[in-house]
Amino acid sequence: MAATLSVRQVSRSFGGLQAVNSVSLDVAAGEILGIIGPNGAGKSTLFNLIAGQLRTDSGTVEFEGRPVTGLATEALVRCGLAKTFQTSRPFGTMTFLENVMVAALLRVPGIATARRIALEQLETVGLAHRADVPAAWASTGQRKRLEIARALATQPRMLLLDEPFGGVDLPSVDALIDLLQAVRSRGITLMVIEHNLEAVHRLVDRLIAMHLGEVIVSGSPEQVTRDLRVVQAYLGASEAAHA
Numbered sequence: 385m386a387a388t389l390s391v392r393q394v395s396r397s398f399g400g401l402q403a404v405n406s407v408s409l410d411v412a413a414g415e416i417l418g419i420i421g422p423n424g425a426g427k428s429t430l431f432n433l434i435a436g437q438l439r440t441d442s443g444t445v446e447f448e449g450r451p452v453t454g455l456a457t458e459a460l461v462r463c464g465l466a467k468t469f470q471t472s473r474p475f476g477t478m479t480f481l482e483n484v485m486v487a488a489l490l491r492v493p494g495i496a497t498a499r500r501i502a503l504e505q506l507e508t509v510g511l512a513h514r515a516d517v518p519a520a521w522a523s524t525g526q527r528k529r530l531e532i533a534r535a536l537a538t539q540p541r542m543l544l545l546d547e548p549f550g551g552v553d554l555p556s557v558d559a560l561i562d563l564l565q566a567v568r569s570r571g572i573t574l575m576v577i578e579h580n581l582e583a584v585h586r587l588v589d590r591l592i593a594m595h596l597g598e599v600i601v602s603g604s605p606e607q608v609t610r611d612l613r614v615v616q617a618y619l620g621a622s623e624a625a626h627a
């Protein structure tokens with residue numbers, strides 16, 4: 385089966401720093417692919433290159449067989465590829481509902497339709513009861529869910545999630561895993577950057593580890609997290625941080 389997303393030899397540097405170095409990967413339709421790696425490995429940069437938030441120096445990205453390299457974020461959203469942010473920033477003075485409506489309006493023109501879609505997505509993520517509350521009142525866990533609702537409101541076929549479990553308290557992790565699995569069972573392909581390895585193990589079908597801008601290992605969660613190169617990458621990064 386053709387891949388939903390194909391990344392081929394994508395690179396990006398910042399000054400003298402090669403943040404992403406010739407990364408190639410495929411994500412199959414309906415798959416949940418996890419990306420791990422120590423701080424500074426290039427995970428977020430890779431996501432930003434795929435999602436049109438950064439320009440690639442070289443390489444290509446195809447989504448559902450169409451070249452999308454260099455397309456701006458809004459154009460990609462209209463193609464069905466959406467991304468949530470590591471630090472989600474809702475419009476605090478707007479309500480939960482209005483925040484999701486803004487996202488829905490990227491795909492549908494009418495306010496009434498956007499409102500209906502937004503309510504459905506708040507329901508999906510378990511926040512319907514917060515619809516009329518200012519988003520500034522959201523807890524960390526609610527902000528993560530709101531960000532997922534906003535992405536879903538753009539009716540994506542693929543969703544890139546940057547640290548969906550970051551700052552989420554332990555009891556909420558299970559619910560978030562269930563939510564993301566429910567999203568996948570609607571046919572939405574997921575690619576997830578995550579530092580919470582326990583959550584990653586339970587969520588993803590396949591895992592890729594990055595280090596110093598490169599993909600170093602790809603395989604099942606068990607294979608990748610036990611791989612000596614991955615262990616050494618984490619140890620090396622933690623030693624460098626404490627040096």
Ligand SMILES: Nc1ncnc2c1ncn2[C@@H]1O[C@H](COP(=O)(O)OP(=O)(O)OP(=O)(O)O)[C@@H](O)[C@H]1O
Pocket residue numbers: 398401403421422423424425426427428429430
């Ligand atoms: N806009 C930028 N300007 C300069 N350097 C950058 C920029 N964005 C990222 N970098 C550098 O590129 C490297 C990769 O950063 P990136 O944020 O992609 O890593 P990461 O794997 O997502 O890390 P983390 O897990 O800490 O979020 C880092 O050394 C970072 O400092």
